[in-house]
Amino acid sequence: MIDVKNISYKIGSKTILENINLSVSKGEFFGILGPNGSGKTTLLKLISGGQAAKEGEVIIDGRNIRMYQTKELAKKLAVLPQLNDAPFSFTVYDAIKLGRYAHQRTLLPAWSKEDEDSVQEAIRLTKIERLKDRFLDELSGGERQLVYLARALVQEAEILLLDEPTNHLDISHQINLLELLKELIEEKNLTVISIFHDLNLASLYCDKVLLLKDGKEVNTDTPRNLFINEKLEEIYDADLQMMEHPAVPKALITFNPSEKKNEQYDDSSIKVEEHSKEWIVLHTDRPYKSLSSAIIGSGFSWSTHFVTRFVDKNYYCDNPTEDMIDTLAGKGIDKNKTIGMMTAACLEDAVFKQFKGNEFQLTVMVTAGVSNAVDISQAFHYYKEEITYPGTINTWIFIEGHLTEAAFMQAAMTATEAKAKALHIEEVRDPRSGTVATGTSTDSIVIAATQTGLHFKYAGTITNIGKSIGMLVYEATVEAIQKNKKRLASLK
Numbered sequence: 001m002i003d004v005k006n007i008s009y010k011i012g013s014k015t016i017l018e019n020i021n022l023s024v025s026k027g028e029f030f031g032i033l034g035p036n037g038s039g040k041t042t043l044l045k046l047i048s049g050g051q052a053a054k055e056g057e058v059i060i061d062g063r064n065i066r067m068y069q070t071k072e073l074a075k076k077l078a079v080l081p082q083l084n085d086a087p088f089s090f091t092v093y094d095a096i097k098l099g100r101y102a103h104q105r106t107l108l109p110a111w112s113k114e115d116e117d118s119v120q121e122a123i124r125l126t127k128i129e130r131l132k133d134r135f136l137d138e139l140s141g142g143e144r145q146l147v148y149l150a151r152a153l154v155q156e157a158e159i160l161l162l163d164e165p166t167n168h169l170d171i172s173h174q175i176n177l178l179e180l181l182k183e184l185i186e187e188k189n190l191t192v193i194s195i196f197h198d199l200n201l202a203s204l205y206c207d208k209v210l211l212l213k214d215g216k217e218v219n220t221d222t223p224r225n226l227f228i229n230e231k232l233e234e235i236y237d238a239d240l241q242m243m244e245h246p247a248v249p250k251a252l253i254t255f256n257p258s259e260k261k262n263e264q265y266d267d268s269s270i271k272v273e274e275h276s277k278e279w280i281v282l283h284t285d286r287p288y289k290s291l292s293s294a295i296i297g298s299g300f301s302w303s304t305h306f307v308t309r310f311v312d313k314n315y316y317c318d319n320p321t322e323d324m325i326d327t328l329a330g331k332g333i334d335k336n337k338t339i340g341m342m343t344a345a346c347l348e349d350a351v352f353k354q355f356k357g358n359e360f361q362l363t364v365m366v367t368a369g370v371s372n373a374v375d376i377s378q379a380f381h382y383y384k385e386e387i388t389y390p391g392t393i394n395t396w397i398f399i400e401g402h403l404t405e406a407a408f409m410q411a412a413m414t415a416t417e418a419k420a421k422a423l424h425i426e427e428v429r430d431p432r433s434g435t436v437a438t439g440t441s442t443d444s445i446v447i448a449a450t451q452t453g454l455h456f457k458y459a460g461t462i463t464n465i466g467k468s469i470g471m472l473v474y475e476a477t478v479e480a481i482q483k484n485k486k487r488l489a490s491l492k
């Protein structure tokens with residue numbers, strides 16, 4: 001639909017754009033990204049015909065843009081003004097009407113039913129009925145952006161060109177506008193070309209993006225491929241990090257702010273704040289990034305409190321999470337900074353182990369109850385769905401170091417293997433199958449790291465940190481199981 005071929009543009013002796021090529025298909029949401037001054041606005045002006053290219057050509061539907069009459073071009077493409085352009089003092093309705101200019105057939109324009117229907121339809125689509133009689137210069141940025149979009153829609157152009165449409169909009173207006181554009185692309189098969197400064201919005205909405213730097217094309221690709229493959233840090237000269245969106249398969253970009261003075265911590269060690277029959281509360285001044293399967297703070301989180309609560313082995317509650325939150329609140333512990341687990345294992349038998357190497361420091365805590373011991377290789381055959389009681393092995397691993405997400409995963413794998421080995425050596429058996437257990441039915445784990453100091457790309461069994469995790473978890477689990485056995489024997 002749109003082909004830009006070998007466009008170069010100079011102002012005086014300064015090259016603004018150099019040999020740009022791009023191709024946008026019908027129904028595509030195409031983004032233009034790049035640092036300030038990289039040539040985005042100039043390129044958009046060349047695509048819209050607002051500026052004429054001296055070298056190269058812009059082809060729209062097979063015809064050079066220069067071959068279009070003004071009205072003809074207005075039916076092909078509409079340009080949305082930037083919000084900081086001063087608005088005229090028109091009513092919203094009159095401002096939208098102006099968009100019909102290209103459809104007026106006579107010199108003295110007559111307002112037809114078709115024109116009126118088109119305006120009403122655009123007002124309906126952009127949901128601005130309530131604004132119809134207001135003046136444009138009295139509207140908020142978000143409201144004005146919708147009016148501009150309605151004006152572009154009455155133009156019935158197939159291509160919308162937008163220069164940073166979400167600039168000055170709050171998050172809900174950004175979402176409204178971009179969702180509306182997406183709907184229009186789907187329903188009316190519009191093509192949208194838009195400049196974005198916000199990499200994340202481009203990632204969430206664009207099918208493809210062109211990345212510019214100093215007037216040159218770095219690459220054109222899907223946002224995901226571009227964010228993975230291009231050195232965005234170099235292009236934007238910033239300390240950037242890519243991560244995955246939690247709900248959709250899109251990449252997000254964030255950056256690392258420098259630590260404020262009041263966020264600098266002298267002490268990142270794990271301290272035992274309480275160790276009683278009812279609770280083990282571990283606390284650290286510096287928040288740890290944690291990957292956990294715990295009842296409170298599951299998934300990735302940043303936590304300063306690591307809490308184990310003892311519950312009777314017959315404990316049953318419809319909503320144990322709510323119960324735990326209430327109980328923590330009663331103790332004055334903020335659930336948002338806490339990883340919390342429950343166990344019926346005797347907390348006095350918790351085992352702590354520490355490893356202080358030259359490169360890193362590790363602390364491990366294990367509590368072990370094995371009344372729900374399971375051999376996972378047999379569980380499918382022996383277990384129906386049933387209520388489980390909290391006789392469980394909880395493993396806590398604290399690392400003073402910086403782990404990648406892969407390293408978090410591998411640390412969890414390594415610890416699980418070490419735990420299974422401990423059960424094997426201690427000959428803990430699954431009561432149903434009679435075979436050696438691999439864990440219990442409700443085991444939990446947390447891997448927590450300061451994310452400071454040495455970087456660990458991996459933490460599997462081949463790495464030094466993996467070996468240390470394996471050793472500490474194995475030894476702590478064996479010891480905790482032995483303590484548990486002794487206690488059970490003494491009760492008999």
Ligand SMILES: Nc1ncnc2c1ncn2[C@@H]1O[C@H](COP(=O)(O)OP(=O)(O)OP(=O)(O)O)[C@@H](O)[C@H]1O
Nearest residue numbers: 011014016034035036037038039040041042043197
């Ligand atoms: N009329 C002009 N005269 C001289 N230089 C200009 C003119 N218009 C643009 N430039 C220069 O061309 C380069 C590209 O400008 P352009 O506005 O296209 O960049 P941009 O990527 O849209 O920037 P921003 O993200 O800051 O809006 C900049 O270095 C700018 O200073």
